[in-house]
Structures are given as C-alpha cells and as structure tokens.
Amino acid sequence: METITLKRIAGVLNLSISTVSRALKNHADISAETKRRVHELAETLDYEPNINAVSLRSKKNMLLGLILPSVSGFFYDSFISAVEEECSLNGYMLIVLQTSNDAQKEINSLKICRQNRMSGVFVCLSAQTSSMSAFDKFREAEIPLVFFDKVPDDNKYNKVCTDDEESAKLAAELILSKNKKNILAIFGDENLSITKIRFKAFQKIVALQKEVIIHNEFCSSSKNAREVSQKYFHSKIKIKPDAVFCMSDEILIGVMKTLQLHQIKIPENTSILTMSDGFLPKIYTPEITYIETSGYKLGKLAFTKMLNCVNGINDVNEVFTRSILVDGKTL
Amino acid sequence: METITLKRIAGVLNLSISTVSRALKNHADISAETKRRVHELAETLDYEPNINAVSLRSKKNMLLGLILPSVSGFFYDSFISAVEEECSLNGYMLIVLQTSNDAQKEINSLKICRQNRMSGVFVCLSAQTSSMSAFDKFREAEIPLVFFDKVPDDNKYNKVCTDDEESAKLAAELILSKNKKNILAIFGDENLSITKIRFKAFQKIVALQKEVIIHNEFCSSSKNAREVSQKYFHSKIKIKPDAVFCMSDEILIGVMKTLQLHQIKIPENTSILTMSDGFLPKIYTPEITYIETSGYKLGKLAFTKMLNCVNGINDVNEVFTRSILVDGKTL
C-alpha cells in the first residue's frame, strides 16, 4: 500500500509540499479555501505524518522511558498504569525497560534511552546500582531524569517518593498509641535507601518509649520474612510479639504465612500494620490495616514532575506523596 | 553539547560520510585501516546513530506496541514482563498502551501504533470491543498483529492463548475425580470469549455425570464473586457446595473472602480449584490448588509468534500454552 505523504497530497492538489504542511497546521499564511481542500484530502486519504521525519527534523520526540527492576510486582504495575494514563493524555508514548536488578542492564537501558533521544526517563534504581556515574553522564545529554521509589541518596537529582519518613513515623506512632509493648518490625533489603529511611524514622519514634521491647529484622524476600517471623511465633516461644510492623507487601506475605500456619489470631493474638498500595491487605480476612503507599498516586506525581522538567520549569528537588492510614481490622 | 554524527566523524578523519557509515558497519569495501580509525574515533566520541534518521531512511524501526486493558492486574504484569525481556534480548522497544476497556481508547492506541509505523502490535481486546473493523483496517498497513488472552473469535487472526479449553476440561476432570457431588463453578464476564470457552469446556465434562449437582455463576468482579458465593455459603444454607471452581484470580479473591468470613475450612468443608498464574494461590493458607495460566509463558510465546510475523515466516493461526496442574492443599 502506497504511503500517504505531504508530497502525495501536494501532487494531487497541485500545491507545494510546504503549503500542504502549513495548511495542515492551520498556519495563518494559508488561505481558508486551501486549508479546507488540504484537510479534506488528508482526511479521505487517511494521512498520518511520519513521526520519524518529524522527530528528525524537529529534534524532538514524544518518547518517555521508564527504567525499573521489574514490571511485575506489588507496586510498579499501578505506577506504570498511572504514568501511561498521563502519557496518553499528553501525547507521549511510554517505553518500558526492565533491569531485573542488574546494574549492567540498567546501563544498557540508559543507553537505549539516549540513543532514542527520549524526552525524559523515569528511573527506579536497581538494588545492585552502586555508582551513579552512568546517570550523571546521561544528564549531559540534557535528558531529564525523574527518579521514583528507589532513588539515589544525593539530592542533586529529581526524586518523587512516598513520604517514607512520614509514613514510618506514622506507623510507629499508631502502634504505640495502641499500647503495644512487644513489637516485631520487619524491614526490607538493608541496602535500599527506602529501607534505611523507613527504619530510621520508625526507630526514632519507638526508641522514645523505654518500656517497649522492639525486635528489628531485615528481609530480602517474602520467603525470608516468613522464616524470620517464624522465630518469633514458633509454638515454643512463650511471649510472642503483640504487634508486627511490615515495611512492605513482600514482607507482609511472609509474615501472614507464618501467622496463619501457627494459627495466630489477628488481631486477638497479635496486631498487624503494614505499608502497601492496598491490594494485598484487602485480600486477607480480616483486612490488614495499612499505611497507603500508592503507586498510582506516585505515578501521577512523577509525571507532573517530568512534564515540568521537559518544559524547563522545574527545580531539582524531591517531592512526596502524602501518607494515609487505611483502617483494616488488624490494629 | 554538540551531537556526534557521521558528518562530524567524517570531518575529523577527512573521509566522506558514506565511508564512515560503511566502516561502522564493517562493510567489505572499506580498508582495515580506515575501519580501525573510524571505530576508534566513534568510540571515543561516543557516537550513537540517530534512530530517527535510520528509521526514516530504512522505513523500519524496532518498536513493538502492546495494547491492553490495564497494566495492573493479575496476569498482565507478568505477560508484559516476559515480552519486555524478549524485546530487550532482540533489540526491540516495547510501547505500552492501556485502553481501560474503552473501545475508543483502543482505536486511538491503534492509531498511535500506525502513526509510529511500529513493527508489530500485541493486543488484548478490551471487554467493550464490539467491532474488529479498526483492526482489519490496521492490517492493511501491513503491521502484524498478535492477539493474546482476550482474542477475537474469528480465526483469521494470530492468537496466542492459554489453552482455555484444555485447562477448563482438566479442572472439571480433577474435581470429578475427587468425587465431588455439589459443585459451584464461578466464571468471569459472560461476554468475553475466554469465559465462553472455559465455561463450555467445563460444562461438557461435568454434564456427563448425571448424579453431580452443578451451580454455574458468572461474575464481573471480585466483589461480585464475593456476593454470589455468599448465596451458597450463607449460614442458613444446609447443604453447601463441596467444591468450588474459580475461573480466575479475580473470582478467587471474592470466593475466599466469603469462605473466610463464614469460617469454612478448606479443604475439610469445601475444596477449591482455581485458574491462576500462581501468585495469589500461594498467598493463601493452605495454598490453593490451581491450574497454571502463566502470563509469563504466554508472553514468551506471543513474542516468538511476533518475531515470526515480522520475519514473514508465520502462518496465521492460534497457538496455546500448555496447562499444568499445580498442587496446593485444597483439592
């Protein structure tokens, strides 16, 4: 099938290519009559501009990259969903690139973004990322970067995050307000900045209460969380925790397995509070009380920031989504 | 920052653009020495070809589209994950487009794919899609389409599916083999072809057993499934189903809520069998027995088919992933 180009339309109407081009963009120079004819023909021939030619000429495109460890997960799918929605609304296309938490693949993905001269890139760091040099080099290409969720420590980058500090603080306060005295707090991978922040904030609050016993654990997976929680809820343990705090869905899954296996009643025998986007907590019965860390909201926020970057009206900074408590029946 | 082009390299080395271009692709015409010099300089200058120019010239690109109702879901995230993995391995980029089950957005997404002259498009139909005309028109653009999961009935299209018929049949046989006599079978949205197929196959098997009571239900959401299952497990019901079949994760979630609320013991009071990619069944305790419908496998399969299409070595047909029983403790 012959492709329809400006040239083709120009040929049919006996106009020059430039006139057709301008007519299609309703340029003031072109007469009403000509515009009408051009639009009409373009419509019937189903003309669609060649994006490659446009991008080549204008040195701009409508591509946004999204680099993250994995699409499938507890949180990222809704983040992607939100970002894609906004892309669609604003005429951008979203390219998804997974790193599998592999630093080399992360660098490759960056390269792809650069090669394609994307207008901007969202990045959630892989757990393996040790150096930011590839990202710094990337910035020279003048392509804005917006980090989300797993972000670099340095604040010379644009970051959007759930307010981890606020959330963890809120979590600690809530648990204490219920007069819990023997708390098991399970956090994620120790290397991640998100873990550090949540841990520190949580700690800061509970440490104020001298009479409260607090057990801190760090887990890298659901399975790991299951094993670790086992130690505290094993049948031989006489005094079991009266509250468990889970830093994430991943942790929650492991903990719940243990509790269910040992037939620990919730909230009678122990309370639970988790941080989550809300899907998993509602699966369980009773529904788990959680502090919402919405991937969806974060996605919207990240897109807004990206748009500002692209339009050059952005201050480099870190912005947060607000934390909300969603009441289940478990605290 | 000045961008590095062939022209630039040519200028520095006092060569023509065409020589540089050929040298970089190790064309046989170019002398070893020249190749060396060109490669070296390209390396140090960090040359990266302008994809837009390449695509414009070659009329090809490495973009694949993925149109589906929503990124976030029970199944799609792992499908996307698999497809992206393969894309990355094969030098393609994946563009994700959500339809929110809106027919108009679906058409828009198709348009975007056409405008960008993508090399191929994966499609999971929205629940609202009533006409295939937009897709047929699309085929004229000679862009291969590979449908997955929610596919059109007509077999003039390329389709990759979990083997719904086989899976549902397997499910029915399994339940019967356990001597269940009062079965509740809950299916998804009645309009979807996937529902029709699963229902029909399931029915065909159980109908052979005259002495078995079978209750069929169709639900459009988890909430709906919860309400519907309520009718069968309400405390006033004397004879409750001794087995429940759930067509999908969505259904399972609703059913489990009901069972847990009414403290129905599994598998003592009732058995459960579901179809799932495996994530959710393993969340519950005991872990739910399921027939695996792997989004991941399906993604791999879809990509293989797409590659064949793109390379023109494809017969239009429908291919299936194999169904596997994964033993939990609930049947």
Added chain:
DNA sequence: AGTATTTATGCAAACGTTTGCACAAATGTT
C-alpha cells in the same frame, strides 16, 4: 499611475542516515 503593503504560495535547505553508482588508484593478466 506609481509605490507600499498584504496575502498566498513555492523554493530549497536542513535534520542524519543509507546505498547505488561512479571513479581513481593499485594490482593483476596477457
């Protein structure tokens, strides 16, 4: 009627590649 201004259109270069063809120099063949 002559000049200035407006209106509508076209020319041609540019974006960065790829590639058929031409060509000059080097080498091989009689």
Added chain:
DNA sequence: AACATTTGTGCAAACGTTTGCATAAATACT
C-alpha cells in the same frame, strides 16, 4: 605496455518533514 580487474573512496539522491526566505498576485495608499 596495454588492458582488465580489484580495492577503496566519494558523490548525490532519497527517506518525509519543517521553516526562513523569496516571489507573485492582489489590494491599499498616495
């Protein structure tokens, strides 16, 4: 020594747009 072939390189067109500038025709101003 004359010719044929191989080897290495460059020219220029093409892909489909956009856009500064030139220009022709129509209108307005003295």
